Amino acid sequence: MARGRRGDGLPFGLVLRLARADLAHEWVLSLCLVLAVAAVLSPLMLLFGLKFGAIETMRSRLVQDPRNREVRPMTSQTFSRQWLRELAGRADVAFVVPGIRQIAATLEASLGAGPKLTLDVLPTAPGDPLLVENGAPAPGPGQCVLSFLAAESLGARVGDALEVKVKRLRGSRFESGELRLRVAGVLDQRASALKAVYAPLELLEAIENYKDGLAVPELGWPGDAPEAYPxxxxxxxxxxxxxxxxxxxxxxxxxxxxxxxxxxxxxxxxxxxxxxxxxxxxxxxxxxxxxxxxxxxxxxxxxxxxxxxxxxxxxxxxxxxxxxxxxxxxxxxxxxxxxxxxxxxxxxxxxxxxxxxxxxxxxxxxxx
Structure with a gap:
């Protein structure tokens, strides 16, 4: 077989010229064929690009950011300790911490003679992914962790002592209980868009009891003794x-x-x-x-x-x-x-x- 030939012996250059001539002669049909292939492949390429590009990036951020994985009830409801233990034992649950009524979860904080700021109080505990993955340790007794916005508004840093005041209306009198909390950490800005303070659950329960009119002896806050109701x-x-x-x-x-x-x-x-x-x-x-x-x-x-x-x-x-x-x-x-x-x-x-x-x-x- 001679060099430069294909198939049945026709010169390769002749094959190319015939193909080009056929394409030029049937240019309308060829154009329709190209457009049909493009119409089929373009959406597929776009979908693959979205799946392995923008969507995969969003999914990765959703999975990695603990704030996006958090499930928080919108209404207050009473749950038993047994129910909470069973929930924490599920394979698809990484962390569980009880909370208190949202209407009672607020306090007033200040840093020395600085401005007073009303903050939301959120419960936390050792192993909280929101704290662990945002550069803050779990607070212990007498400690708290501030969100970025709360720390910025108060001008507080790690190690500072916050003056905290919890207010309530008891009868016709306004009363307040005071305590000092040491700032154990400050969360990254991405962790929360709230002006909030994270504290152990025991402190939140004490705040709720005080606002319900009860005494909190461990913090020196006066009030009524708890009574059982039928x-x-x-x-x-x-x-x-x-x-x-x-x-x-x-x-x-x-x-x-x-x-x-x-x-x-x-x-x-x-x-x-x-x-x-x-x-x-x-x-x-x-x-x-x-x-x-x-x-x-x-x-x-x-x-x-x-x-x-x-x-x-x-x-x-x-x-x-x-x-x-x-x-x-x-x-x-x-x-x-x-x-x-x-x-x-x-x-x-x-x-x-x-x-x-x-x-x-x-x-x-x-x-x-």
Missing amino acids: VFDGVVVALGRELGKLDELRLINGTGFGKLTRPSPAELARLTGYRVDPAWRVYLVEAAKRPVGLESVLAVKERLRGTGAFLLPWTRAVAARLLAADGSEAGSLNVLALGPLAEGAGRPRASNQRRPGRRAREWSPNPR
Whole structure:
């Protein structure tokens, strides 16, 4: 085969000339073919560029910045310690710290004779990614970490002592509790856009208690002693007549309760430990999710004014242990709620029927 030839022996230069001539002769068709290929490839190249360019960069920043990974509830809600422990144990959760009500999480800080600044107080603890990845240590007792904007506004640096004041309205008087916090660190500017101070959870709980009117002895802040308040899982309503559908709806609408049933005598005794005289019409009003306070029971009583209803707040049985003088267990029993609210019709009388671990109570519609 001669040099410079391809395929069946045609000169390579001739092949190129024929291809160029065909392209020039069918230039419209060739142009359409090029545009069609470009129309298919251009979006694909654009998508690949976005995926491995801008989107990948944004994703990397999202994953690396702890502020973007933070999940914070927008409303205040009560969580149990067991629920928080289970949440912290999840494989997809790196850090968990409880908080307090947002309305109570503020304080006033100043540096000596400098300007006073109102700051948000946020909880933190050892291992907090927001602090670890932004150049600040976890604060200990009597310490805090400032956001960049807070430190800039106060003119504070690491090692400075902040004068902190917590204010509250107690009755008709304004009161304040004071303490000093040492600045243990200042966050990078990218960490937060708030003027905030990060402190241990114990300090936030003390601030919340003080604003609720309670005393905080460990900080020398005066106030009231904490008092336990009653909560109930439901209320037993006994009447001498049937309630209409509208009256039934009013018992759970706006009272804090969420469920109303007509239990049988056996079911009522099993749930509450009480037996009701068959002459009564009995309703069981229950809380939907968590126990409610006395104000909910009083709201039900108000809705039943003039009906001669008899109300018995109740809680589910609580297991209790009886301890001997030496600390050993002497026995166990179930504790049930007592304390009926009545409008004057009826009174309780003890029944001779007993069940293991509880005492049955019987309610009669007529005074005896």
